[in-house]
Amino acid sequence: MFETQEEVPEIKERLHRVGVTNLRTIARINWKGKLYTFIPTFEVTIDVPEEKKGIHMSRLVESITETMSEAIEEEVREAHTSLEELGLAVIRRLEKKHPHKRAEVWIKTQLILERETPASRKISLETYDVEVGVIKEPERVEKALKVKVIGNTACPHAMANNQGKTHIQRAVATLEIKTDYNEEIALEDMIDVVESSFSSPTYTLLKTIDENAVVQNMYSNPKFVEDVAREIIFKAKQKFRGRIHVKVVSHESIHKHDVIAETWY
Structure with a gap:
């Protein structure tokens, strides 16, 4: 299987933000003992070095869906205590899936x-x-x-x-x-x-x-x-x-x- 994302691009320029946007899912947050259910929209981006043609978009989506599944399996009470903690959890999971120096997660x-x-x-x-x-x-x-x-x-x-x-x-x-x-x-x-x-x-x-x-x-x-x-x-x-x-x-x-x-x- 060809990994075209790993090829060297014709124009070598670093990109600061590449990723997925307008991804809607479900999130449950336990903020100081009070349970909230959200239907948020995610945007997840990472930087791309000049020698890489692109990123593996599916790995960003996996980082979101696996983080959501983890929260459901753990009945959320031990999972995510705030929206920002949820965002950081997505980044931490993404660190294991895709190399990058800079990452952003935005939740609306x-x-x-x-x-x-x-x-x-x-x-x-x-x-x-x-x-x-x-x-x-x-x-x-x-x-x-x-x-x-x-x-x-x-x-x-x-x-x-x-x-x-x-x-x-x-x-x-x-x-x-x-x-x-x-x-x-x-x-x-x-x-x-x-x-x-x-x-x-x-x-x-x-x-x-x-x-x-x-x-x-x-x-x-x-x-x-x-x-x-x-x-x-x-x-x-x-x-x-x-x-x-x-x-x-x-x-x-x-x-x-x-x-x-x-x-x-």
Whole structure:
């Protein structure tokens, strides 16, 4: 059988990231005694030296599927304690299958959390987009954690110039932290930092009294998109260690365009 991947390419250039992307599977995580089930999307890449034509893609897929099977066989309670630990487990298995100097595993999924509505105190299940990356370099392992949260803003400028009336809009904020792999940061804590920085959170379930409370909260807490971005990074710098990136997009209700505020530390 010919291993064409091992041939010398016509153009000798090192490639930094080659692999599989948009691979969907199942993952079960036991985070501090609480069991989560995810249907994540994986991206797994390694570097390719200049003297190799390509990589053995099936070995990357095997590293994912075998890691998932191992978790199921061990009933997950002794397997993976976080999404980043799962990502590192894939890399460790890949180390035995395919030579490389650098590897990355990125896991995208949704985290569902219980929230209490502001007036009726009913439980509302809220969905948040999250992404976790594990990056293995020759001398170190880093991780990246990203959360995307939907909230609302009320414009303070219109309120100040329109007898207390103003326009409101949905805003989407992204908080990303890159840090040492061993730094413990909970995705739930990152979500809390972002969600508490809007004029008001949004909810899947709202009874009439809850809807009234949300509107009242927004009008009593008007913010520019700039205010939201500043508050997120201020809180994140106090709570987390690492390189922090914040991006907030406001889907304007009175314009045909959106507005953006972005910062990093």
